[in-house]
Amino acid sequence: MTSPHLASPSVAARYLAGYPPELIEQADALHREGRLADHLAHRLPERHEVRSDGALFDYVQALKARHLRNAEPLNSVNYDAKLRVLQHALGTHTRRTQVQGAKLKMRREIRVATLFKEAPAALLRMIVVHELAHLRELEHNKAFYKLCQHMEPEYFQLEFDLRLYLMNQENPQ
Numbered sequence: 065m066t067s068p069h070l071a072s073p074s075v076a077a078r079y080l081a082g083y084p085p086e087l088i089e090q091a092d093a094l095h096r097e098g099r100l101a102d103h104l105a106h107r108l109p110e111r112h113e114v115r116s117d118g119a120l121f122d123y124v125q126a127l128k129a130r131h132l133r134n135a136e137p138l139n140s141v142n143y144d145a146k147l148r149v150l151q152h153a154l155g156t157h158t159r160r161t162q163v164q165g166a167k168l169k170m171r172r173e174i175r176v177a178t179l180f181k182e183a184p185a186a187l188l189r190m191i192v193v194h195e196l197a198h199l200r201e202l203e204h205n206k207a208f209y210k211l212c213q214h215m216e217p218e219y220f221q222l223e224f225d226l227r228l229y230l231m232n233q234e235n236p237q
């Protein structure tokens with residue numbers, strides 16, 4: 065309520081880099097008018113109960129079994145309080161190479177920012193789909209996003225919604 069109306073650059077511009085200017089303007093208007101939280105609650109009403117690392121592991125394995133049955137097994141799945149979502153391109157993906165005996169072994173980890181514990185169910189699904197797609201495609205290329213869309217048809221809309229969600233979380237009105 066006390067935040068200045070004319071920030072420069074706009075709040076939305078930081079979260080929606082690369083999106084059309086009219087979408088950025090709409091997001092700034094929702095934020096300025098204090099309607100962003102309501103907008104998100106209306107769009108993404110479903111909650112989830114995936115609150116522990118164990119529950120997250122089961123959740124990720126279930127999605128992997130459904131869509132990426134042949135991908136190599138995951139070594140670890142964790143919530144990570146230090147993960148900054150935007151800075152890590154909406155998640156993180158490490159393929160740590162370990163030397164074990166004579167052979168090289170790829171260690172596959174999925175870390176999900178702790179803020180997703182409280183986020184709407186659709187946003188958790190979106191970020192897990194993103195991380196699972198990296199089991200096949202390391203880069204954010206065409207094949208990567210095709211795989212994301214295969215696992216979650218609403219992927220692009222949800223990535224946009226996630227950016228609005230982060231904008232709202234990090235810039236309360």
Ligand SMILES: [Zn+2]
Nearest residue numbers: 153154155198
């Ligand atoms: Zn990524």
